[in-house]
Amino acid sequence: MKAAYTKPFLTAAFIVLLDQIIKIWVRQHMLPGDVIHFMGNRGMLRYIENNGMAFGMELGGELGKLTLTLFRIVAVGGIGYGLVHLIKHKYHRGLIMMVALILAGALGNIIDSVFYGVIYGYAPLFHGKVVDMFYFPLVSGNFPMWFPIWKGEEFVFFRPIFNLADSAISIGVIMILLNQKRYFKHEEPEVSSPNSEMVED
Known part of the structure; x- marks a missing residue:
């Protein structure tokens, strides 16, 4: 493999490996719903499993789960x-490095979806659940009574529980959006004006 390919693919492989190590550790040392605090009440491991997309979003039913897994596989092929x-x-x-992050994140969650059900004996191939564990409820409280729609209701920021693969995807996408002018910059060819041609003549 050429040197130019080595760094991004090694980075992706490292993230996938680390993501799987964390997930396997959580499965071996925690039960679903267990919580381990490492930043008081503002940062913790909270073990959950979900059928769906990043940050616990889901497509309903077995067909939705299979569709999502197959879509992930196709998407990873396209990203690669x-x-x-x-x-x-x-x-x-x-x-290139941000796309490598997105590839790693997508591949990390695909491993769960495709193989975890079979490995841990709870579902057939392609129907595994994604393991999530990072939870950072940094700000919590209640919306004021004058606030529209959610007045008086409890809010938590940041509510979703996620894994390292989700983080890699999010960082990759956000950085591409923030730096698209720099990442997709191209030089415009110089166009000579009639005046410049007259000067040369």
């Missing part, structure tokens, strides 16, 4: 192909 294309055509290194 896109990453090779970016490297081959020497796109911005920052863009």
Whole structure:
């Protein structure tokens, strides 16, 4: 493999490996619903499993679960192909690394969806659940009574429980959106004006 391919794919492989190590540790040392605090009440491990997308979002039913898993597999193939294309055509290194993060995150959750049900004996192939554990309820309280729709209701920020793979996807997408002008910058060819041609003559 050429040197240009090594760093992004090694980065993706490292993230996938670390993501799986964390998930396996959580499964072996915690029960669903268990909580381990490491930042008081503002940061903790909370072991949950879900059928769906990043941050616990789901598509309903067994068909929805299978559809999501198959979509993930196709998406990972597309992202991998896109990453090779970016490297081959020497796109911005920052863009290449962010796409590598997205690839790693998608692949990390695919492993859960495809294999965990079979490995841990609770579901057939492609019907495994994704393991989530990071929970950071940094701010909590109640909406004021004058607030529309949710007046008086409890709110928590940040409510979703996620894993390292989710984080990799989110960081990759956000950084691409924030740096798209730099990542997709291209030089415009110079166009000579009639005046410049007259000066040359």
